[in-house]
Amino acid sequence: MVNILTLLGHFSRHCRTKAKVMAVFSAVYLLLLPLLAILPFVCLSRRAVSLRRRGEGTGQLPPSPWALPVIGHLHHLVGALPHRAMRDLAARHGPLILLRLGGLPVVVASSAEAAREVMKTHDLEFASRSMSRMVRLCVPDGAEGIIFVPYGDRWRVMRKICTVELLSARRVQSFRPVREDEVGRLLRAVVASTAPPAQPVNLSDLIAVYAADSSVRAIIGSRFKDRDTFLTLMQRHGKLLAKMGLPDLYPSSSLAMLVSRMPGEVKRQWQQAFSFLDTIIREHEENKDANQDKEDLLDVLLRIQREDDDLQAPITTDNIKSVVGDLFGAGGGTVATTLEWIMAELMRNPRVMQKAQDEIWHMLAGKHLVTEDDLSNLHYMHLIIKEALRLHPPAPLLLPRECRSACQVLGFDVPKGTMVIVNAWAIGRDPKYWEQSEEFMPERFEQSKIEFKGSDFNYIPFGAGRRMCPGMGFALANIELALANLLYHFDWKLPQGTKASNLDMREEMGVTTRPLHDLLLLPVLRVPLPVD
Template sequence: MDTPSLYYFGCLLLALLYSLTKCSRSRDRGLRLPPSPWQLPVIGSLHHVLGALPHRSLRRLSRRYGHLMLLNFGEVPVVVVSSAEAAREVMRTHDAAFATRPQTATIRTLTKQGQAIALTPYGDHWRRLRKICALELLSAARVRSLRPVREEEAARLVVAVAVSSASGNNKLVNVSEMVAAYVADTAVHAIMGRRLNDRDAFLRYIDEAIQLASGVSLADMFPSSWIAGALSWRTRKAEVYQQRLFEFLDAIITEHTEKKSHDEGKWQEDLIDVLLRIQSQGSSHFLTMGTIKAVIFDLLSAGTETAATTLQWAMAELMRNPDVMSRAQAEVRGAFMPHMKVIEEGLSQLTYLHWVIKETLRLHTPGPLLLPRECQETCKVLGYDVPKGAMVLVNAWAISRDPQCWEEPEKFMPERFESDTRDLKGNDFEFTPFGAGRRICPGMSFGLANVELALANLLFYFDWSLPDGIRPNEVDITEAMGITARRKTDLWLRATMCLNLPH
């Protein structure tokens, strides 16, 4: 088809979609809706967020239209929250009204064989799973019990860095690749009781899930149009992916069960065992095998992507700020040199390292827009009416860089937390990297434990330097966008071993 024909076909398709969408939104008449930027027919506000990362585009728009904006992505109304005050109203004052997740066509496809935690609508199913997470899977006691797993995998990380730095590629280490492997191995080891042989396949599943869940299809933008659904390649791709994923998880659970039967009496309960035990007790009929597989993948994906992203940004910022690196290393080595190794029970005594991690999460919020919410009943936020059914995005990244909340917000300054007592546990709405309210991330403690131990080990055993010819202020900090705001390029550094390898 030639270019003019493609153009006219595109116009005809848009006109047809426009005729099928329900743009009048009569149910919103009489409401005081948040301000909106100008919109185009059919696509609504989408042109305002094209060409740049969404969290950055939405911050730019909020500076012009306000801390509460109403956009339209196709026929879907989207309310964007860009201030701590508005975030407080959404995630505390009206938390129950905003506690559910929107069920787009893509999400429904990805979760049709079993709903887990992160993307599940608010209701009895979600409450039961949340209770299992709080009491069994991700409790403080469970996270502490996984300490040997974390320490074993952190020791492997140190060895892997040492081996890589001693061979090939001008002795440069791909830190991004190393920490991604460490986090994946740690999560899998904790969930399955062992390392996964085909780790690369698992990481590919994680990447594909993120791409599918974070993208927008025609069916997502025009849910009332059967034509949009028929033309949505992303939904069809999600269907194929979901089938392959559950086959992959089937193989994991089958192998896990068979291995346990052969090693009976020598088996320490892991997170898959916990889920199977609860299912076998018969009191949780909602915990089907499909749901168990969905929960396992939720734990695996959430437990890897955020922690790996945070570790990469932490190392990048330490290389950009040599004084911060020196202070962090001095603290870690001062604390653990008598032991000649990093031990997890000593991490609680480190102050500056925790400031470094908090500042990394503030400046590089892993999930910049958090996970979307949906308004279940019309309610007021900042004096405006948020209509029932609207998707709500909290721009936590923009709020964490708001000059009205933070001094020199674009600067990496861990020292700010010496006097600033704001925490990241959902109590201070200027700083919510894990969300807040009912839908706060249940795996926060699990993820932070992985980050703290790995970063302490990297700083304890190695001196780090940049590739030849690169100055600290030239370290690339370009983002790539999925559900998390990753580094766009891998971080390559030179690692010099300064202590004996851990035993």
């Protein structure tokens, strides 16, 4: 849902030249220096000594690039998106590095071997999420949902609820009518743009609506009247939490909290979003008898709250609201981002597009609509999805973990309390593991047994270990059905004057890492939609 480093991505839009990079760096440096004065020097010095003491023993602390007073290593990340800057730092300093972002110590793992140690060998030591200071304002102790719940009894309860009730294969399958209905709406919206005079369609917008509505209906069962307002609030809230403010950079500084405007904005957004959830929960409670035959995910949570008295850690209404917020943030965003990247890569690679469409048209010849029963036969399409997730994992740095007890990774000491990040994006593009690693080549998975289920650490778009994403099946079901229908019913062309080789593939960091610019394409109807 969030990665506190993503504000650095916003710098990249304004820092395309060296002069601008230095200008931004100077502005940041001059701003922080008077604000924090002598206090940070004292705090950071003490922190460094503490880290070194805890690092003494059979190993040592991971290597670091050169640092500056107060801001630490932040200047190394200015002018590039965090996952790219961290990949470049790892190339110079090694697969495990220690960064100090302001007063925040962060260890970054950028190889499959380092990822294996973090998410398998020492999975228990890294089984808790690292929570920024802003996240803690919104998610107080005991009110966590799925994403930020600390490792322990409540985590075990939440994990069991996810795997058995909320996101099991059976539950995902129960939402098939919702997916097929929303895909129909998506296709009709595309068809509407093909009426003369045909105009390019903003496929990014249409995909985002499809992903959001599919998630809304699965989670709360309907497109409620204030859907747009609520989704806007959730998006703003997620983007705000994805930024890095002074309180996150200097978690032990009261002054940083005092001078920052972020705490007030975060709390205000959180209160507005949760007031909407209070209303939705109240309506579900009032209508629980009428909806027994068609349980949505909120109904499931409320049923468990009412009936399961023997839970190790009973779930509260605040827990339920946090879970619903997590599902909204992780579900729709992952689906929309992945579909955008797939379509962008297909437009850049006409050979792959043609091969995928030939398979679909051959396997489904004569059908009016692609259904989920058809998806298992579309072998090449599944390879395309796997390749897109390798090149464009929706959360390139996954979600940060926290070291619960000191341990060693690749022979280096990782002190207790350190934030640990796994750079899945860098690992997925590492030429050490992948031939022609920057090229979009679905065929690389043709004879490969590599999967994204957490056992192959050179390919971890959904993470691995105890904190692996539990919603993988939910996301893939929405991605596969929409993609198959978009490729079956339409040929796709770039707007006049746009060459495939010049398609802008730059990224924008937010809750997920999506294309910087919306995807504008010209659809040509090939297989008409069935008449209702």
